[in-house]
Each structure stands twice: as C-alpha cells, then as structure tokens.
Amino acid sequence: MEKIEETKAENSMVNSTFSDQNWTGLGLQGILDMPCEGGTINQKASLGFNMDMFGIQDYCDPSLFDLLRTPVMPPHPVVSESPEIINTPATPNSLSVSSSSTEANDEQQTKTTAEEQEQEQEQEKAKKLLKPKKKNPKRATEPRFAFMTRSEVDHLDDGYRWRKYGQKAVKNSPFPRSYYRCTTPSCGVKKRVERSSDDRSIVVTTYEGTHTHPCPVTPRGNIAIMPESLGFSGNISTSSFVHPQPPYQQFQQQHHQQPYFHNPTPSLRFSTTNSSFPTFQERQFRPSSSSLLRDNGLLQDMIVPSQERKEPKEE
C-alpha cells in the first residue's frame, strides 16, 4: 500500500514537472542535447548514456529516471527559439512518456483511476496550452532556464548576488517559492527557487533573463572547479567552467541558446574560505558507488531550459 502511494507520488512528480508548458519536452531535449567538445552529443542516441554518465539515477526519482530513459520521445526534439515549436511536442507526448514509464516499471498496478485522473488533468492542460492565450506584453520574452538540483539548501550560490523580493506559497506544494532578483542595477535577471513537492531534496531554480554584467567577485572567494577534477575527460571546455557567467548563459552564447544537460554553476562553485557554505559543499559531495562524477557529487543538477510561457510575440 505504501509502495503504491509512493509510486503515485513519484509519477505525480513526473507529470507535474514535465507536463508543464515550461518543462515538457524541453527537459527531455536538454537531456538529449549535451554539450561536449566540438558540439553536442547526438541527442537521440545518447540519452541513456548521458544519464548514466551524469549519474542521474542516483538523485533522480526512479520513475523520472525511467521516464527520461524511455525512448518515447517527440519525433524531432528540435530545439527552437520559437516557443510555439518548443511547446508543440510538449504536452501530449509528455503524457505518453509518463505512462510508458509506469509501464516500464513493474508498477502497472499503480495505473489506477488516480492516474487516469492525472492524465485527464494533463490533457486539460494540453488543451489549455493549445489555446492562444493573451499574455501581458510587459512580460519579458527573456529566456528561462531551470535547474533541478539535489540540495538541502534552497538558495544555491551561483556567483551572482541576489536579493530576495518575494515568497509565495505554491499550490499543491508544501514548499514556498522564493523570488530573487539580481542586485546589480540595470540587470533585471530574476530567479525563482522552489523545492519539488514530491522530492524535497530537489531544488528547482529557474533563471529568467540574461545578466548584463560579469559575475561579481564574491567575498567568499569562490572558485570554479576544473572539469578534470570533476572526472571529466575533457569533453567540456574548460572555459565553460571558469567563465564568470552561469552555464546556461554560456551555452546560450556558445550554442545558440540551445538547451543542454549540464552541471549548473551552483554545484561548481565552492567556497575556498570555508566561510559561508561549508555544509552546502559537504552536502554536494555524496559518496556513491559507480561513477567518478557521482563520487564528487557534483553532477547532480539538471538544467532544463524553460521557455517563457507562450508569449504573443507577433502581437
């Protein structure tokens, strides 16, 4: 009984995470398009490889991991800057992916009416997505990128200075969502930080906008970790790790804003002075069995390119 409920919760997490218009498909695409030396690894062929490489299964919900490994993908997960295209394969496919993941596991019994209701809800969501929505013209069309990070601290240090300007309770989630704004004047970058309602150890950080300034030197003496020390075999350029911009921004510049699956900055920056985030660093190093990456506990973050809601660009 408990097992079933647990499974439901996991599936619910999958649905809620990847059916949202900001997540669906994009997350999968991000996983598929992993930057490496000389470009990106072919997304379709390397899905499982990437995930194993990054040790996702070690920190991802099992059902989510299965979901991501399941080759039930949009036929052409082409990344586009057009929100319409990005959103198109999102909703319906996410449903099939989600359910197939359930079938893949030995948990078909969990396909109860509750799950059907979930699917109905998702279908309703999909319907809503298909409707042309009026959006506030003031709402920026800035790119949004979301990181899923397993951490016990909510606000991860990414090198920039943030000022919290709000906190809101999120529906269907016991955890509030915090709103941060870059403290640099004239820089309108925002980020939202919330904890997954189904796995409280997962922090979802959504960046919105692009910094108009270099990363400030923090008094904590942050440094960047070289890929070699992460167990990388040089597949990711060193500059990506020392660049004073968050990885999503680097990648925007280097790869024409394609989303990618990558270890985001929060886990890459550490305090050498052991002053502010010793526990964070400690927590990030989760001993594990199989991979070097996991040994370092660094590659525990999933970047999910999150598109601004379908904004009425043409109008």
Next chain:
DNA sequence: CGCATTTGACCTGCGC
C-alpha cells in the same frame, strides 16, 4: 548604517 530578508498587500491574468 547599509543591505538583505520577511511578509502582507496589491496587481495581473485566467477560468468559470
């Protein structure tokens, strides 16, 4: 004292 956080109020978009 300056800066960051907290938190209730307010605004806006959307569905019914």
Next chain:
DNA sequence: GCGCAGGTCAAATGCG
C-alpha cells in the same frame, strides 16, 4: 464579475 493563483511591491524587521 468573481475567485484563484502567480508574481511583485514595499514597509517593517533583522543582521553584520
């Protein structure tokens, strides 16, 4: 029009 939910504002408060 009303209610709900997400997002933002700004005064009060806390902290170094």
